Amino acid sequence: MTRDAAHLLPSTVPVTLIDPDGDPVPQVGHDLPDSEALVRAFAALVAARRFNDQAYALVRQGRLAVYPSSHGQEACQVAAAHVLADGDWLFPTYRDTAAVVARGVDPVQTLTLLKGDWHNGYDPTETHVAPLATPLATHLLHAVGVAHAARLRGEDTVVMAICGDGATSEGDFHEALNFAAVFRAPVVFLVQNNGYAISVPLDRQTAAPSLAHKGIGYGIPGERVDGNDVAALLSVLGAAVGRARAGEGPQLVEAHTYRVQAHTNADDAGRYRTDDEVTPWLARDPITRVETYLRGRGLLDDDKAAAYAETAERLAERMRAGLNADVPADYRDLFAHVYAEPTPQLREQQALVADELAREVR
Known part of the structure; x- marks a missing residue:
């Protein structure tokens, strides 16, 4: 039987609701999130950036074995956490620590695995957050299994499974999408396309028009979104979660973003990219973008911004205290x-x- 695939096609350009200058961009079928959601997201972005900076300092001090920074990708991770209900599940990769913290997990526990300890640091059954996955794409199969089990039990649970563009070149990625589609598992696959699989650029990984187009072959609708626009991410991911919860099966979202810092502290990004490539992305910073929008509409002032920064600093203090303590x-x-x-x-x-x-x- 031939099926109409038109509804599976992603938009021709990534969905954007707030441009890099902080101005709203009207989009058919997508509304700006309400003010409360955007202010909450901004506060979480500030905390995520401080979390990244503090973790990078701790790895230089020898308190973390390794740290894959998500500097520049915070909007993807905050939005992924914020669109989930309490009973939903998050399946992160090793780079998605900011998403884990935004989901409510203690920052010290979040970094336990990257510290080099023998355990994950937090209880997945209590937090509904799976362990950080270092092997590429293997956790996507686990995410589909949890989503399928929830559907069999008649629950309205949705699973958010995050991966990078490099993971889409792994066989596990395709197996996960195929199983999820056949069994209509309520899982949202979020691909953070930051342009590189460590040092391998995207054009050496795929010949597809976009990573979101990969869903077509499995019968999964795909969408593309500006990964540095937290408003667009909240809208697109929120809609995807809603469709999955309503029984419409798995969803695939490709977020176009950029890894501003090196792959990890052990990587020399200068060996495969230039400063001229990185610099334009600095002007698309996800925090500056939504901050400009909120200030322009009187939803954020200096006092509120300072309060959010102070909250983020207290988080960094907890990180220092917890990770500087020697555990027998x-x-x-x-x-x-x-x-x-x-x-x-x-x-x-x-x-x-x-x-x-x-x-x-x-």
């Missing part, structure tokens, strides 16, 4: 949480470690 290591933790009932092999391994440590003490 107990080798037994490595074995205690592998299985509910330890296997004979685990008991043997734990005994060997205990013996080695005892010999060192003697």
Whole structure:
């Protein structure tokens, strides 16, 4: 049976509701979020930028093993967290720590894995936030599984699964979309297209007109959105979540943004891109854009902006206090949480470690 694919096609240009100068841009089918939502998003963006800056400082101080900054991509992450209901799930990648914090997870717990600890730091069942996923695209399959299970149970849960453009080149990405489409799983796939898979530019990854077009082959509607416009993101992602919750199946959203800083603290971005490429994106900063809009309409003044900055600074203080504290290591933790009932092999391994440590003490 041939199906009409017109409704699956994304817009020809990314949806934008507030331009880089802070001016509203009328868009058919998309309304600006209300003032309260935009002010709340601005406060979260300020906190996310401070979180990024503080984490980068902590990695230089040796308190984090690695940190993939989301500087410049904060609007994608804040919007992804804000459009979800309390019972919904968020499945982040290693770069989406700002989304995890915006979802309400403690910032120190959010960074536990990147600190190099043996555990994730927070309880996914309590927070409805899956562990940070370092392997590209593997968590998308888990996200689809949670969404499918929720649908089988008759729940109205929606899952937000975030990935980067590099993840769309992985087989797991395509398997996740195919399964989600066939079983109409209520999952929203948010692809943060920041132009690079570490050092590989987008044009070396795909020949598709856009990443949002990839949904067509699976029967999933795609949409493109300006990833530095938090207003457009709230509108597009909010609509996608609404459709998924209403039983319309999975949704694919491509957010066009840019990774201003290096891939991680261990990366030298100067080896594969120039300052001339980065500079234009600085003028499209997601925080400046919505701040200009809010100030122009009397929704934000210096006192309110200072209050949001102070709240963000207190978050940074908690990060410093929590991550500068030395936590005593107990080798037994490595074995205690592998299985509910330890296997004979685990008991043997734990005994060997205990013996080695005892010999060192003697």
